Amino acid sequence: MALEIERKFLVAGDFKRAATSSSHIVQGYICSQQGRTVRVRLRDDKCYLTIKGPSRHGGLTRYEFEKEISRDEGLSLLSICEPGVVEKTRWLVPAGSHVFEVDEFFADNAGLVVAEVELRSEDEDFEHPDFLRQEVTGLRRYYNSSLRRHPYKEWSEEEKHP
Numbered sequence: 001m002a003l004e005i006e007r008k009f010l011v012a013g014d015f016k017r018a019a020t021s022s023s024h025i026v027q028g029y030i031c032s033q034q035g036r037t038v039r040v041r042l043r044d045d046k047c048y049l050t051i052k053g054p055s056r057h058g059g060l061t062r063y064e065f066e067k068e069i070s071r072d073e074g075l076s077l078l079s080i081c082e083p084g085v086v087e088k089t090r091w092l093v094p095a096g097s098h099v100f101e102v103d104e105f106f107a108d109n110a111g112l113v114v115a116e117v118e119l120r121s122e123d124e125d126f127e128h129p130d131f132l133r134q135e136v137t138g139l140r141r142y143y144n145s146s147l148r149r150h151p152y153k154e155w156s157e158e159e160k161h162p
Contacts, residue, residue: 008116
């Protein structure tokens with residue numbers, strides 16, 4: 001079973017200068033029930049179908065299956081997704097022996113910037129670059145599937161500052 005172990009942080013400051021690449025992402029959800037999601041992602045010229053299981057250990061670990069699919073399949077599946085899509089630019093920012101995926105959101109989620117780092121174990125140490133702010137690992141409102149249903153533009157000030 002493929003497990004994804006990652007930590008998530010809010011971002012402030014300049015991270016783009018250290019980025020080695022970026023890509024445009026549009027994703028929709030065929031199913032986004034609590035604990036299980038089936039996602040279709042268009043990332044530049046590639047498409048992926050991803051299935052994620054329920055989170056464990058405070059949102060740190062979850063099952064993940066991902067398969068590349070054709071662009072035609074991706075566009076076809078995107079047409080049957082639940083209403084609303086998530087659109088973002090993903091920046092890859094190396095720090096120490098890890099690479100942070102920094103997502104800069106657009107449209108209804110404009111203004112939100114979140115960084116994720118994938119780990120080999122739940123207690124693995126990693127470098128904390130200057131742009132990292134508060135950790136939001138396990139806070140469901142920061143999950144992309146939740147941003148589709150309750151976008152950042154609708155959040156209260158309290159929700160924006162956990």
